[in-house]
Amino acid sequence: MEQQRIERLESSFNLVAPRAQELVDRFYALLFSRYPQVRPMFPEQMGDQKKKLIASLVLVVQNIRTPDKLLDPLTEMGKRHADYGAIPQHYPLVRDTMLEVLGEIAGDAWTDELYDDWSAALDLVSSVMIEGAKAHAQSV
Numbered sequence: 525m526e527q528q529r530i531e532r533l534e535s536s537f538n539l540v541a542p543r544a545q546e547l548v549d550r551f552y553a554l555l556f557s558r559y560p561q562v563r564p565m566f567p568e569q570m571g572d573q574k575k576k577l578i579a580s581l582v583l584v585v586q587n588i589r590t591p592d593k594l595l596d597p598l599t600e601m602g603k604r605h606a607d608y609g610a611i612p613q614h615y616p617l618v619r620d621t622m623l624e625v626l627g628e629i630a631g632d633a634w635t636d637e638l639y640d641d642w643s644a645a646l647d648l649v650s651s652v653m654i655e656g657a658k659a660h661a662q663s664v
């Protein structure tokens with residue numbers, strides 16, 4: 525990933541990180557209102573889930589300069605997601621919801637460039653997860 529893109533991802537994440545709770549609250553509210561079909565896949569109580577989503581975003585941004593370190597954890601996460609019932613077609617729904625919410629939280633600081641940066645980052649994360657899920661499906 526291009527150096528400047530990495531820097532923009534890091535600084536925009538730092539900007540929204542103090543409002544991480546609001547970010548994930550809004551993320552799931554929007555995801556479930558747009559795509560109610562995925563709601564039953566998630567637990568009733570979303571508190572732990574929200575914390576885990578924040579932690580995964582932190583993991584990705586913290587390791588963005590050494591992406592090799594993300595391969596194993598994201599592959600494993602993709603395998604677990606296959607077991608939750610996530611399919612490749614769900615990933616763009618999650619990406620688009622996250623992009624919209626990042627834009628809401630970043631406010632005036634949000635730009636088309638940041639939209640492209642985050643879209644590319646989320647597509648990369650998704651592709652590693654989906655590959656992990658495929659390998660998992662072939663091994664069971």
Ligand code: HEM
Binds near residue numbers: 609
């Ligand atoms: C960028 C993509 C995604 C990220 C970073 C992400 C992150 C996470 C994390 C960290 C967890 C906690 C449990 C674990 O690590 O296995 C989780 C759980 C879950 N995710 Fe995702 N996720 C992504 C995409 C998706 C998609 C596309 C779906 C499909 C609707 C999905 C559905 C779920 C469900 C249903 C659970 C909870 C399962 C349970 O606790 O029973 N996720 N996700």
